[in-house]
Amino acid sequence: MPPRANTLELKIASDPANLAAARKSVEQLCRTVGFDENAIGEIGLCVNEAMANVIRHAYNNAVNKPIEICAYFDGRQIVIAIRDWGNGIDPRQLPKKPHDPLTPGGIGMICIEKMLDEARFEPQRDGMLLTMKRSKTRAA
Numbered sequence: 001m002p003p004r005a006n007t008l009e010l011k012i013a014s015d016p017a018n019l020a021a022a023r024k025s026v027e028q029l030c031r032t033v034g035f036d037e038n039a040i041g042e043i044g045l046c047v048n049e050a051m052a053n054v055i056r057h058a059y060n061n062a063v064n065k066p067i068e069i070c071a072y073f074d075g076r077q078i079v080i081a082i083r084d085w086g087n088g089i090d091p092r093q094l095p096k097k098p099h100d101p102l103t104p105g106g107i108g109m110i111c112i113e114k115m116l117d118e119a120r121f122e123p124q125r126d127g128m129l130l131t132m133k134r135s136k137t138r139a140a
Contacts, residue, residue, distance in 0.1 A: 001053050006032065006033050006072055006073040007028060007070070007071070007072040008026065008029045008069070008070070008071040008072070009068075009069070009070050010022055010025060010068070010069040010070075011066065011067075011068050011069075012067050012068075013064055013065065013066065013067070014054065014055045014059045014062055014063055014064065014065040014066070014067055014068070014084075015055075015064070016052070016055060016063070016071055016091070019048055019051050019052060019069075020048075022047065022048075022051060022067075022069055023044045023047050023048045023051075024044075025069075026043065026044060026047045026069070026071050026080060026101060027040050027041075027043065027044040028044055029071055029073065029078070030044075030073075030078055033073040033078070033136070034136065035078070035134075035136055039136075039138070042062040042111075042115040042134075043078060043080070043115070043116075043134050045111055045115065046111050046112050046116055046119075046132060046134075047069070047080060047082070047117050047132075049107065049108030049109075049111050049112060049130075050082050050108065050112060050130055050132065051067060051069075051082065052108060053091065053108045053109075054067055054082065054084045054086060054128075055067075057086070057087070057089070057091070058084045058086025058087050058088075058089070058101055058127070058128060058132070059084065059086050064082070065084070065085065065086065066085055067082065067083070067084055068081075068082070068083040069082050069083075070083075073095070073136075076135060076136060076137075077117065077134060077135045078133065078134050078136070079131065079133050080131070080132045080133075081129060081130065081131045081132075082129075082130045082132075083124075083127065083129050083130075084127045084128050085126050085127035086127050086128060087128075088123045088124060088127050088128050088129075089123075089125070089132070090123055090128070091109055091121065092109075093122060109130065109140045110124060112132065115134070116132050116133060116134050117133050117135050117138055118131075118132065118133040119131070119133075120132075121131045
C-alpha cells in the first residue's frame with residue numbers, strides 16, 4: 001500500500017480483546033474523511049467481523065498470532081486490508097451453512113457481502129489477505 005495522508009496501519013495480536021480498539025481506529029479514519037455515521041457503523045462492523053473470523057477460523061482461537069490492518073481513503077472510497085498468517089482458506093469456497101439466528105456466529109460474511117462494495121480474499125503462500133472497499137457515496 002503506498003503511503004497516503006489518510007492512512008491507518010495497525011499490527012495487533014489475535015486476542016479478541018484487541019478487536020474494539022482496532023475497529024474504533026478504522027471508524028475514526030472513516031469519520032475523519034467524512035463518512036456518515038451509518039456508514040461508519042457498517043464499516044466498523046465488517047472490520048470487527050472480519051477480524052473475529054480470522055481469530056476463530058484462520059487461527060483456531062489462538063490469541064498470540066499476528067494480524068495486520070491497513071486502511072486508507074483514496075478520495076472516493078475507504079480501502080481496508082486485513083492480513084493474517086493462518087490457514088489460508090477462502091471462506092467463499094466453503095459450503096454455505098444455513099444461518100440459524102439462535103446459534104452464535106454466521107453473520108460475518110453476510111455483513112461483509114451486504115455492507116461493502118467489494119470484498120476480495122486473496123490466499124497468500126502463508127495465510128490470507130482480505131481487501132474490503134466501501135465508497136463514500138454508497139447509499140447505506
